[in-house]
Amino acid sequence: MRFEDRTVCVAASGSDAGIACALNYLAEGAKVVLYYDEPERVASLENDRLKLVRIQDFKDAAELISTGEEIAREYEKIDVCVAAITRPDSDKGIDMSEEEYQEMLKTISSGTLFFIQPLLKNMMDHDYGRVAIVMSLAGRINLPGVSPAYAAANASLGGIVRNIGSTAGVHFVTANAVAVGPLSDGSYQAGTGDVQGIIKGHEVGTPEDVAKACEYLTSELASWTTGEILDLNGGRFMI
Amino acid sequence: MQKLANRTAVFIGGGSAVATVALRHFMKEGANVLLVDVKDEYFERSLPERQQYPDRIKTMVASCTVPEEMAQAMAYAKEVFGKIDILCYYSGFHGMGNIMTVPETQWNIALEVNCFGFYNAVRAVYPYMKENQYGRIMNFASIGGRANRGVAITYATSKAGTIGLTRALAMALAKDGITINSMAPASLDTSEFERIAEKDSVPMKRPPMPPPGAGGPGGPGATRGGSFIPDRPIADLNEIAHVIVFMCSDDSAFLTGDCLDINGGQYMQP
Amino acid sequence: MRFENKKVVIASSGGSIGLRTAGLMAEEGACVALVSLPPEGKVSAQLTDEVACENIVSYTVSDFASEEEMEALSKKILEKIGTVDVIVTALIDKAPEGEWNEISDEDAHKTVRNILTGAETVLKFFLPPMIEKESGHVVIVTSVAGRTNVPGTPWPEALAYAGLGGVIRNGATVFGKNSVTFNGVAVGPVEGMDQPAYITENVSGIWGRKATGDDVANAVMYLSDDLSCWNTGEIVDLNGGFFAL
């Protein structure tokens, strides 16, 4: 059991990737706190080591910070923090209204940062921490049919990862990202082009693939990998 | 739950320090391993493991630069273990000099070992992996080929070339369910093992590690990246083995053609 | 005149990139030595009628990767132009088509030699003047096939073009202390170049047109401009939006 005495906080919104991560950490023996804002995604989850936390609005920094501080007090030591917050990309592209634009950025970018903030403070206090952020490939490479807001939000996640890696490394906290192509549950779309993988028999990424990649990036032995973005897209884009 | 249960791996350059530590992890995860290297002397490093698991570790002397020897190695692995699932390519060659001082021989050896040797190994293992429509291939490149490092020109060019080669082969072999990835670690802590000079290498006058900011072979910013993790300027080999286990297990089923950077934050690709 | 009395050496295996770079730089006042493969009358003929200016001297060499030939040629060129301010390499080669494991070792080595070892050998013999006077620019024209996955790329070409990326970064790092900058331009399909099918068909930029020799020449001139001496290790992705990192 690779995460036996570890406490893991996962934020899942707009995709099953976060749910798969939580299940994977539970299977590996961890105590898991799962933030969610879509009840139907967590309806079937049942485990004594799992704590479900309902978030009203991932755009609300105050709610995320107070929830995080409460979780940190309750569990005293947070070890791993995985953010898988996304929104479907609108097909309006550059005709997106200012409200839709703000909604996209505030949910994906601000939601991810303020989910991580209180937990990161706890990790830095006891000099151990692993942060993994799931982002879309659209934030990393130029794809046709991607709205600028969706690309900006996901690209900012890459900036957050590199910044945490550069500044929190001195407290043994590493931060990495998994850049995924479209997943089998329809989340993390990446524009209108053909972005399917090329591996025979496994052309579309699944939430479990993301869970395994996050497990790799957040395990104890991944202590020297930081600021890296793992391109999990089945060989569609190799950089 | 073991990640490599009854998988068979072939380690080309299996006598290297990294391969020996990775071997321990592969044993823990339940794999069988054939170690292939150019001299028997390399295999002394893994003597304890070989004594503990006599039937799960085999060794063979073969050179990655000779296609026939690679074919023989793969045939031997098939004969002993019945199938081949994983290929790990650890062979490497540093070479020496910069663009103006590099001898042509060293340049050619570096390309031969780091790039064409990997191709020879992949071509030799392909039939066995195509048979099962399953394969995990790992190519051990380096940050020297990926970022601004003041290393020898032979090393930087051949490692950058082998990362490009990995992408091309990943595209070609994806149709058979085979994933190929390269990894680019920074400096490694191989102090546990006594250093054996690389075959045909000319002893490079390795400058003592200059303090940061001092003019080393590269400019002020180039000599040594240094990591963001305290007391950890270089990698522990178990961390590198952890990456190799991930790249060779089913966990990385959807990852191919990628180059994984393990460098403590010295180089963060945008 | 951006390149007033600058001495430029261009190593090109033929086609519009070498030609237009020579032409545009000469128009901006540079004195250019254009080295290319046996022209069979192709390159020099195009050159004379297109750009009738005496600043460009054309040389031919049979193998860029042969040290003897390049040493002799570099002596001859340096005697004529005295020193070197800018080196531009634009070497391409076509690996044979066919299944990845059916490319003969000999063909594979030939392709890597012509693209990668050739560029390194050119630099080996034309860098010394730059190192002595502690200023200069090197621009290596490479391909998008060396930067990312272009479907159908023969592996020897992917290897060679990716290796050029290594030459650029290592050269930039090692010779930064001599204030010499190394940069690259990763091109996709270009008008007037004899390019393999996987580039012209699979690298579909969004402009719906190929780059022209002038586009590439302008990028090369940006990277070798005196105003770019803090720009090193950079590779400009000039492929019309197929791949942009």
Place this chain on the structure above:
Amino acid sequence: MNRLINKTAVFVGGGSSVGSVALKSYLEEGANVVLVDIDEKYFERTRELREQYGPGRVATFIGACTNQADMDAAMKFAVDTFGKIDVLINLAGFHGSGHAEDIVEEQWNLAMDVTCSGAYRGIMAVLPYMKAQKSGHIVNFTSLGGRGNRGVAVSYAAWKAGCTGMTKAFAMALAPYGISVTAFAPGTLDTKQFERIPEKGSVPFKMPPGGFPGMPGFKGPALYNGQSVIKDRPIATLEEIAGALVYLGSDESSYLTGDCVDMNGGILMQT
């Protein structure tokens, strides 16, 4: 000296030090320029230069990139003054202060609103004009802080990276109209020649906890240096930055789109 003959450029955040020096290069290359910024005092930096070239070549406009109406008005003013817009350079940016574990939401939102949304609003405002003429160059001025391992504020790193990412989406969306969109990410700039004007709403920057590699007081291994590899050249001069902006704004780079061009002395060499 005519790489931008009878082109019209709009610099959003043109009062910055980069904008002031780029103005000189653009005017020398024959372009008309409109500087847009939030306060008259920013334009003091280029007073003599603007007087030397006169209102026929350079104009100023007070407008905030945090407000779409201001941006629309600025673009209309530019078209009314010079007849068209060929180049838009988004120079406005906001550092913000604080790191991932302690940044306050207000600083984070300001950086988002100026660095990323500011460029977005500038592009949306100029779009009708560039679509009509079926040509144009848009350059987003981002930074090495958003691209590599730098110890900058998390708001700066995140939103400069966001702006670079957004550039790629705009490049793909606007190519059918013949508009190229590129990002330019320089390293540290030498702005000593201008007296520093603190950004509106900014809070003094504090070093990351435990210091930062290469700086005194860093608790990590002392091996990190992460500086320029070029001798005696730790930072960029504004003339070099202006030279790059001339290339990116001129028709010489009309085939280049979506790419982020770096100028950082080899600190980060994107592979």
